[in-house]
Amino acid sequence: MKTSTRIPILLAVAVAVATAFILKNIKSDNTRLATTAGAESSASFAAAAKLPKLLDLGANKCIPCKAMAPILDGLKKEYAGKMNVEFIDVWQNEDAGKQYGVEMIPTQIFFDAAGKEMFRHTGFFGKEDILAKWKELGVDL
Numbered sequence: 001m002k003t004s005t006r007i008p009i010l011l012a013v014a015v016a017v018a019t020a021f022i023l024k025n026i027k028s029d030n031t032r033l034a035t036t037a038g039a040e041s042s043a044s045f046a047a048a049a050k051l052p053k054l055l056d057l058g059a060n061k062c063i064p065c066k067a068m069a070p071i072l073d074g075l076k077k078e079y080a081g082k083m084n085v086e087f088i089d090v091w092q093n094e095d096a097g098k099q100y101g102v103e104m105i106p107t108q109i110f111f112d113a114a115g116k117e118m119f120r121h122t123g124f125f126g127k128e129d130i131l132a133k134w135k136e137l138g139v140d141l
Contacts, residue, residue: 050113052139053084054130058106059091064124065106071127082141083134110137 056072058065069087076085090097090105100109103122110119110133118137125133134141 051084052113053111055109056087057090057102059089
């Protein structure tokens, strides 16, 4: 094998190993922090209005997250007073990602009015799917 073909292959292997190492460490940190953060997040949620809440954890530069932004904005306006809609950029606020145990973005977490997590979804989630999920969970908006 020529030296010119070995270098890109070695670089690709090095990148893959480094990525696997980083992802493994992030996952173990999230697992550890998610178990301690549950009580914290429930307490802070209880202080907020007693409404069901849709929390979207993503990033402003993530393509599926960008696609969800107008959906979330629309839901926030259309269901004001009936449901809270919140977005947290986990690339700017890494602690929030760890607090909620986020492993992939976007992640949507559905909370009942008492602050208890009811459902979690990862990936793009359209408006009709979100509304159908609330209905399925027994939340009448």
